[in-house]
Amino acid sequence: MVADAQTHAEQNPGLDTKHDAAGAKHPETGGVGNPQTGKDFEIAPPDAHSRLDRKDERSHPNALEDAHRVEQLEKEAEEAHQEALRHPTQAALAHGNKPSSGAVKDEQIMDDEEEELRKKDEAKKQSAEAHKSKHH
Incomplete structure (x- = not known):
């Protein structure tokens, strides 16, 4: 998955992973990514989140x-x-x-x-x- 995130970043030169446009910031740490590990979250592949996916946590x-x-x-x-x-x-x-x-x-x-x-x-x-x- 890391290679996919790197490829995604390479294909999108305007992508700024250090600022708000790259994703949500954690309210306690003020940074992006996992607060426990400090590593950035991986970019989800296209169509990773399906609104009608039955494997999600919605009832x-x-x-x-x-x-x-x-x-x-x-x-x-x-x-x-x-x-x-x-x-x-x-x-x-x-x-x-x-x-x-x-x-x-x-x-x-x-x-x-x-x-x-x-x-x-x-x-x-x-x-x-x-x-x-x-x-x-």
Whole structure:
């Protein structure tokens, strides 16, 4: 593992193992690494920590709670994405920018299509009412 940590450090020349960016400092010693041995912790290999790993110390209810939390976050992100697709100008406006002409046109087209669908649904309801059997 030490070779992997060394390789990782070599591949990341900006990595500074002596400062906060390298990892958490122990509150009692003020240094990084294992407080008993004084040696730096080894850098974990990629994907060493899996959120849904059953070999960790979390209880089953805690793992389920985490899975539900992540599922809710994914659902919220999908809803936000769908909302952004319905209103192409909102992203620019939220950042204080003027929406592009393409986004404005897209939003106008979508509004026109929604209006047309609403009118068609209304016409279908009126037609269904007109064709109902009056002999019941």
